Amino acid sequence: VSAISAIAEWASGVSKDHEGGAYDRARNGCIDTVACLVAGAHDPASVAARDAIVGWGTGAATVVGDSERRPAPWAALANGTAVDALDFDDYDVPAASHPSAVILPALLALGEERGSSGRSLLDAYIVGVEVQLRLGEALNMSHFHKGFHSTATIGTLAASVACARLLGFDAATTGHALSIATSLAAGSKSQLGTTTIHLHTGLAAHNGVLAAALAGVGATGSVDALDGGWGTLRLLADGDAPGFDLPLSKLGDPLAIVEFGLCVKPYPCCSYTxxxxxxxxxxRAEHGLTSNEVAEVIARIPSRNIELLKFPKPENELEARFSMEFCLAVALHRGAVLVADFTPTAIAEEEVRALLPRIRMEALPETAEHENVTILLHDGRTLERTVEHPRGSAALPFSEDELL
Structure with missing residues (x-):
């Protein structure tokens, strides 16, 4: 059985009676994602996406920040871009991606257009997250290390299946939607520091809706598009990729949203910070530190994460969100890292920029299990903190009250 057939059979046939708290986790994921959507709607990346679609007609789907409703694919593009615009949206570990930023805007747009129930939308969201994380297990970290932005690539595939589930497609049509999506899945990490890195989520949401719509009216795709000789696994990953056997044997048992959970960000910047x-x-809180006392800060993180945080002296808010130096300088100086810290005025603040040369990253030793940070003070003291689980991760989740 091909990987596409296995995923399509499961996605079209699984019961909506998901167990293990899946609906609770889905609800919390949607709460966080809608908050990110509203907060990010006026970011330049979001405005550009809305301005681009304004001349392409009206429809039935809401676009946050637009007085007109738009056709579902365009609403998914605009809203998907907005969710990720502030880098505040959730992430997962297996796919190294932002699943909700792609899947939920696609489902909201399509569901509003088709009059779907909230329960059906949550069910489709759970199915979409399952596909995204299982595909992540199959392709990563090889796919990610080759330079692909998994949110754009794997996200497109997952969104197509989520949309197929919402539309009630049978296995054959679901398989065609997923296969078509493999021809729409694209995006690399070269776009870090530009608005296109945020557009990736909108494009993936748009393409998921489009792939499902095409399949629904009879368009077809090859069942070998994931694991065949010219399939996604061979072309978009190297020989060290785990492959599909184990991930697909676990489809729905347990559900990935239960097994891995989704990680909610406490700060509006790259999750690797x-x-x-x-x-x-x-x-800072424990010792009552001020930034003037600090001589040096060393953040030790996995070497593979350092390459993404490539802006030691960011020139704008897009670069600042992928700058460990800036994020830690803000934390030291202000005692918090908030949306307001990523504006042109905040980025240019002299007190923050004066701290940048004092902050550096080191590769975490392979024997170390957890990331850690060291602060060297002018008075000779050395302070260290190991962080076993970041706030908002599956191991240290926010409560619903904290999300609200």
Whole structure:
């Protein structure tokens, strides 16, 4: 059985009576994602997406920040971009991606257009997350290390299946939707620091809706598009990729949203800064530190994460969100890392920029299990903090009250 056939059979046939708290986790994921959507709607990346679609007609789907409703694919593009615009949206570990930023905007747009129930939308969201995380297990970390932005690539595939589930497609039509999506899945990490990195989520949501719509009216795709000789696994990953056997044997048992959970960000920046920010803030509070006392800060994180945080002296808010130096400087100086810290005025603040040369990253030793941060003070003291689990991770989740 091909990988597409296995996923399509499961996605079209699984019961909506999901167990293990899946609906609760889905509800919390949707709460966080809608909050990110509303907060990010006026970011330049979001405005550009809305301006681009304004001349392409009206429809039935809401676009946050637009007085007109739009056709579902365009609403998914605009809203998907907005969810990710502030880098505040959730992430997962297996796919190294932002699943909700793609899946939920696609489902909201399509569901509003088709009059779907809230329960059906949550069910489709759970199915979409399952596909995204299982595909992540099959392809990563090889796919990610090759330079692909998994949110854009794997996200497109998952969104197509989520939309197929919402539309009630049978296995054959679901398989065609997923196969078509493999021809729409694209996006690399070269776009970090530009608005296109946020557009990736909108494009993936749009393409998921489009793939499902095409399949629904009879368009077809090859069943070999994932694991065949010219399939996604061979073309978009190297020989060290785990492959489909184990991930697909676990489809729905347990559900990935239960097994792995979704990680909610406490700060509006790259998730690879989260543990270090947690460590700096806890040391700052515990010892009553001021930034003037700090001689040096060393954040030790996995070497593969360092390459994404490539802006030691960011020039704008897009670069600042992928700058460990800036994020820790803000944490030291202000005692928090908030949306308001990523504006042109905040990024240019002299007190924050003066701290940038004092902050650096080191590769975490392979023998170390957890990220850690060291703060060296002018008075000779050395403060250290190991962060076993970042705030908002599956191991240290926010409560619903905290989300609200």
């Amino acid at each position: 989260t543990s270090a920010i947690d460590g700096v803030l806890s040391l």
